[in-house]
Amino acid sequence: MTHTEDALHQIIYISRLTDPDEALVTKILQKALQHNPRNHITGMMLCADGDVMQVLEGPKDRITALFEKISARVPVRPPK
């Protein structure tokens, strides 16, 4: 049985980029590819017309810390 501390956690959020362009999305992807494996974080990201949906999976403390960083930069809103 997996210890709770080691359990895989998941955060799914939707956000709207206030000033979306391809360069910004490329930059975000570069950060994710660079940092996420190091922090044992996996997931996926969908971008469409300035909306982002991202799935973050990994240890609870790591994905929480990352989500706090992300949400400090973009408004995160509940899905319609």
Ligand SMILES: Cc1cc2nc3c(=O)[nH]c(=O)nc-3n(C[C@H](O)[C@H](O)[C@H](O)COP(=O)(O)O)c2cc1C
């Ligand atoms: C929509 C969005 C998604 C992001 N996703 C990730 C991510 O998965 N991994 C990551 O390391 N940074 C991601 N970032 C970038 C972080 O907000 C942050 O800039 C990055 O982690 C670098 O943090 P640092 O300046 O403390 O090194 C994302 C940013 C935005 C706006």
